[in-house]
Amino acid sequence: MRPASKGCWRVSRWIAKLWLALPLAVLPCAHASEPSEADAVPQRDGVVHITQAELLSVSGTGYSAPPKRAEDAALPGDGWKTINLPHTAPRELVPTSSSGARTVTDWYRIDLAGLAPSAQPRLLYLPRWKTLGHIAVYGDGLLLYQSHGSPVHNDYNHPLLLPLNATANTPSPTSVLIRVDRLRNSGSGFSTVWVGDEDSLSWRYQMRQLLQVQLPFMGSAAFLAVGAFAFAVWLRKKRESLYLLFFAISALAFLRTLHYYVGGSYTPISDEWFEWITVASLLWLIVLIHLFLQRLHRQPSAWLTRSALALTLACNVATLPHASTWVVSLYLFTPLLNLMVLPVAVLIFAVNLRKALRAQLPEGRLVAGWTVFAVAFTSYDGFLQNNLVSPESVYTSPYAIIGLFFVFSYILFQRYTDAFAEVGRLNKGLAQRLQAREAELGQSYRRLRAIETQHMLSAERRRLMQDMHDGLGSSLISAIRSVERGTMSDAEVSDVLKGCMDDLKLVIDSMENVDADLLLLLATLRFRLAPRIESAGVALRWEVQPVPVLSWLEPKSALHILRIVQECVANVLRHTRATTICVSTATLDQSVCVAIEDNGAGFDVDEALRRGGRGLRNQQRRALAIGATVSWESGSTGTRFMLWLPLHRKVDADKAIDAF
Incomplete structure (x- = not known):
């Protein structure tokens, strides 16, 4: 079970x-008392239990109010008869009287003359009565109590406890008449009666009140x-x-x-x-x-x-x-x-x-x-x-x-409680499944992190290899071939090797964390290129001003910026015969401008781009990869190169850098 x-x-x-x-x-x-010679049964505690009474039934045509006084000798009827208590009057569903009487008034007479005098006030206790009518109690003909309300809901289920004499040491009635009205076809019921002092009857009344009502x-x-x-x-x-x-x-x-x-x-x-x-x-x-x-x-x-x-x-x-x-x-x-x-x-x-x-x-x-x-x-x-x-x-x-x-x-x-227990079981099961799921997600996260790290390392390795191949590798191969052919002097070979060292240093610098600080990145470039510029007999003017932080600036983007600026400086030193180079920064609208000016011989920008100049094309390609733009303004008094860097870069630019 x-x-x-x-x-x-x-x-x-x-x-x-x-x-x-x-x-x-x-x-x-619940049982009816058997007839006996006495109508009052004395109890040890002084209370009298009355199990017999005399009954007089009087037919009527309707309900009437109880009179103030009622003498048993003056009551109409065919005579009194002795009955046992409790007493019931059966329902007359089929009328037994041809007089048309609808109601009956039952008079119950109880003789108390044989009771000994009491020093305590005497009370009458009626455990139950039921009728479609009213009840009234008389002591020696004087009305002591009457029920109120309708004949139907007349407190029939409430026990009755009432005093027979007002105070102690006053004579109690020798005769009690109880008048009960009822409909002929409804019947009635009347319990036994108890007479005694308050101490003897109150607990009985309270117990009956508790059981029947409370x-x-x-x-x-x-x-x-x-x-x-x-x-x-x-x-x-x-x-x-x-x-x-x-x-x-x-x-x-x-x-x-x-x-x-x-x-x-x-x-x-x-x-x-x-x-x-x-x-x-x-x-x-x-x-x-x-x-x-x-x-x-x-x-x-x-x-x-x-x-x-x-x-x-x-x-x-x-x-x-x-x-x-x-x-x-x-x-x-x-x-x-x-x-x-x-x-x-x-x-x-x-x-x-x-x-x-x-x-x-x-x-x-x-x-x-x-x-x-x-x-x-x-x-x-x-x-x-x-x-x-x-x-x-x-x-x-x-x-x-x-x-x-x-x-x-x-x-x-x-x-x-079963619902609470079921909720507890479900919560426990959910917690266990959640814990298992969290463990699985943790393992998946660690695997993804490992894969992502490996992917980043591979991408960075490919980027460095590609950059070294295109820059440093290309320069070294050109230098080796020229040396083998004997077409380059020692000074030219030295310049090529210095350029290779600059390329290598730029690659190393691009791997450092610049914390999105463009000025720090340019200062690093100045430190690398200043000796070469001075050895070429060119003066360097540094007019860099504070600019906003570029949140998207990271090693990949930094290398592109360094390469663009390096290519621009190299072009000035190689082709323009300038004596001064000026590097400046400014903030315009939603962009940061890095400008490089020289006082050398100018050139035709459109013609150079049309001929497919490798240096200019590389600058444009690298700028496009980071979402930036480049422009040139050249004339007889010199050339002005401008690199426009956005303050906020779109996602497409990140993809372009990864694909570069």
Whole structure:
């Protein structure tokens, strides 16, 4: 057996034990007393338990207010008769009197003349009375108490405790008359009577009040409060229909039990509508419990649901106040309706429980245990409403509602905790999968980093090899061939070798981190080229000004800039016969301009480009690779070379550098 199933089984056994013990606690006086010679049974604590009385029934045509005084000798009727308490008057569904009498006034006479004098005020305790009418109590003919409100909701379920004499050491009445009005076709019930002092009767009254009124009210109120919480949960999780059904069931259960503890003249609606709500809430409660169970075992019965809804709607419409002429009064029809609904409820519960057990639903046993006792308690209350059992008994349906509250709360609690456990398991699984995924991503990242590093090293190696091949290699090959042919002097060979050294130094400088600082890069170039410029007898003017940082400047781009400037200086020294070289910088719009001017012989720029001068073409090609541009302005007074470097370079320029 699964742990959840064992838990449900243990809970159901405890509920079964509680339900078996409950009738013993709440039905201590459910049997009728046998006739005896004495009508008062004295108790050890001084209280008197009265189990016999005299009854006089007087027919009438309607309700009447109790008189201020009532003497037993002045009452009309055919005479008093001795009865045993508790006493029930059966329902007369078929009239037995042809006089047209609709109501009956029952007078119960209790003789207290034989009681010993008491130093304490004496009270009368009536555990239960039930009637469609009112009750009034007289002591020695004087009205001591009368019920208020409507004849239907008249506090019938509240025990009665009232003083017989106002103060101590005053004589208590020798005779008590209790007047009970009732409809002839409704019947009535009257329990045994207790007479004694406050200490002897108050605990009995409090216990009866607790069992009949307070516990049912607290149970239904707690049910409704938890239902309101479930409704709040449903508002956040509207796909969880169980919480909405739980709330609806709690609300209907509260309405269903409301008539057990309300009464007097304080109901805000009429008796007819209040009774209709009581009947309708019972019918809808059965339907919603069916939907709740169906939602649990997930085996819907379409025919049963449609039949239950149709029957409920038909009964609701048929019992609407003033909507039906065949029902004399709904509160007369209610006891019979409750008995008629019972087989339908048994059928609905049996079908759902069979499906729950067949689906091996752990909560099925728990609901099955509650159903057995709920049917038993409801049947018992049906008998009590129809005066077929002792009126001194306690209504047990409210306790079935309390049991429903605990059962459904336990089911939702299990679902709630199971959902949390499932979320915990899912979170744990997700954490494990996330950890494994992170490990895989870490390994992939390390592999990609290694591949990227290898690619960068390979690209840098190819760049250096290509640059050394095109620059240093080409110069060395030319020098070797010239030496072999003997066409170059030692000075010329020295100049070629110095140029090769400059190329090599520029390659090495381009590998250093310049931190996007163009001025640092130009200063490095000045340091490398200044000796060669001075040895050629050319003056160098350095007019470099601060310029913005070029964020894209890195070794690849730096080498292109160095090569462009080097080529420009080499052209000046080789071809122009200049005596001065000026290097300057400036910032214009979104570009940085590096300008190199000389005072040598100028040249025709267009003609040089058209002839395909290698030096000029290389400068243009390298500038294009870094997203820059070059231009020349040449005349008789000298030549001005300008390298325009963008402040922000586009992505295409990066690709051009990689492809260079």
